[in-house]
Amino acid sequence: MCPWHGKDNPYKTKYYSNNPELKNKNMPLEMAKMAVDKIVEYGITNIGLTPQGEFFLYPHWEEFLEYTTKLGVSVSVTTNASLLDKETIKKLKNFNISILCASVDTLDFNLFQSIRGGNKKLFENTINAPFLIGELSNVYKQVNFVEQIQNHDEFDTILDTFKSANVNQIVKIRETTFDDREQQSDRNSRYPILLCEDFGGCIIQVNGDIMACCYMASYPKALESKTQNIYINSLDDAIKAINSEFVESALNGLCYRCPSYRTRVIDKNTMNIYKGYFEITNARLKRYFSIPEKISMLPDDVLLYMYQNNLVTKMKQDGIL
Incomplete structure (x- = not known):
């Protein structure tokens, strides 16, 4: 490998x-x-x-x-x-x-x-x-x-x-x-x-x-x-x-x-909520981020909307999460 x-x-x-x-x-x-x-x-x-x-x-x-x-x-x-x-x-x-x-x-x-x-x-x-x-x-x-x-x-x-x-x-x-x-x-x-x-x-x-x-x-x-x-x-x-x-x-x-080439550009369409993780897909890899406990019980579509619009990041920056 x-x-x-x-x-x-x-x-x-x-x-x-x-x-x-x-x-x-x-x-x-x-x-x-x-x-x-x-x-x-x-x-x-x-x-x-x-x-x-x-x-x-x-x-x-x-x-x-x-x-x-x-x-x-x-x-x-x-x-x-x-x-x-x-x-x-x-x-x-x-x-x-x-x-x-x-x-x-x-x-x-x-x-x-x-x-x-x-x-x-x-x-x-x-x-x-x-x-x-x-x-x-x-x-x-x-x-x-x-x-x-x-x-x-x-x-x-x-x-x-x-x-x-x-x-x-x-x-x-x-x-x-x-x-x-x-x-x-x-x-x-x-x-x-x-x-x-x-x-x-x-x-x-x-x-x-x-x-x-x-x-x-x-x-x-x-x-x-x-x-x-x-x-x-x-x-x-x-x-x-x-x-x-x-x-x-x-x-x-x-x-x-290069078989290891990975584009820096992230498309919102590559984002998903999967098995309780926030998922981002790239050419050669998939990233699965742990969802903060405070918001983990929200519906998947609400969570995805929050991630796609950087709301989770903003809440972390503001000390809410």
């Missing part, structure tokens, strides 16, 4: 054979701090710790979170949830993180074994994680579900199971397959390319290379001449180079073929 990892994943072999410098590496802590310093100096206020790997396997994660969260930026952490036990949640309470995203792709251990592996303890941690992260105050809590062939009929159960877990949002993401990445058709040419939801965010790889998005990171060799390194270049120069490449050629046409 992950484009860089996974048993028998053909993309894993291709990706790491083309980019051996990225395989099985941890970014040294001092280099990571230097990168964060440059990010903050540039003026960016949101840092996502969403690596090509599992965040809580990073040997310096506690020291790095302590350093980053004290800089006055919004810090989000994404994890596959397998290491989110009570002890880890207790440690997380020491850090002022803004968003915690935990991935739960099945509640069935037999299926978990084929997706992730056969460790029962890691499975138990994963399916209990949404309830544990509910203990974190002042943190936006999200559960991610990657829809695959083997688990596509399980999502409604996920929604029902975590209804009481005190999470803010559950996201169903359609799997990006190896075949998707190899497709050459201009599937996105009808969209304004610069409106991609990922445009405007950068990925810093373990070697310091700065990429415009996760799909650009799939082509580091093809775009080597366009890539800047945060340890050598300023973030300002890197972002200018990325923006120039996007504006001039939309990454040499890669945006037009």
Whole structure:
């Protein structure tokens, strides 16, 4: 399911054979701090710790979170949830993180074994994680579900199971397959390319290379001449180079073929009330937002009207909800 990892994943072999410098590496802590310093100096206020790997396997994660969260930026952490036990949640309470995203792709251990592996303890941690992260105050809590062939009929159960877990949002993401990445058709040419939801965010790889998005990171060799390194270049120069490449050629046409393209434009017709959640549909994902208890008993058509006209947001801003 992950484009860089996974048993028998053909993309894993291709990706790491083309980019051996990225395989099985941890970014040294001092280099990571230097990168964060440059990010903050540039003026960016949101840092996502969403690596090509599992965040809580990073040997310096506690020291790095302590350093980053004290800089006055919004810090989000994404994890596959397998290491989110009570002890880890207790440690997380020491850090002022803004968003915690935990991935739960099945509640069935037999299926978990084929997706992730056969460790029962890691499975138990994963399916209990949404309830544990509910203990974190002042943190936006999200559960991610990657829809695959083997688990596509399980999502409604996920929604029902975590209804009481005190999470803010559950996201169903359609799997990006190896075949998707190899497709050459201009599937996105009808969209304004610069409106991609990922445009405007950068990925810093373990070697310091700065990429415009996760799909650009799939082509580091093809775009080597366009890539800047945060340890050598300023973030300002890197972002200018990325923006120039996007504006001039939309990454040499890669945006037009990108299977992960998501438009920023949200149509009211894509909104719905489903199983007690507010649902928004996008090209590759569906978002399900928890409905505040104060208004949860209203009829679905009334709730939908309120969401479509931003009334719920206004009520939250005014402190009513």
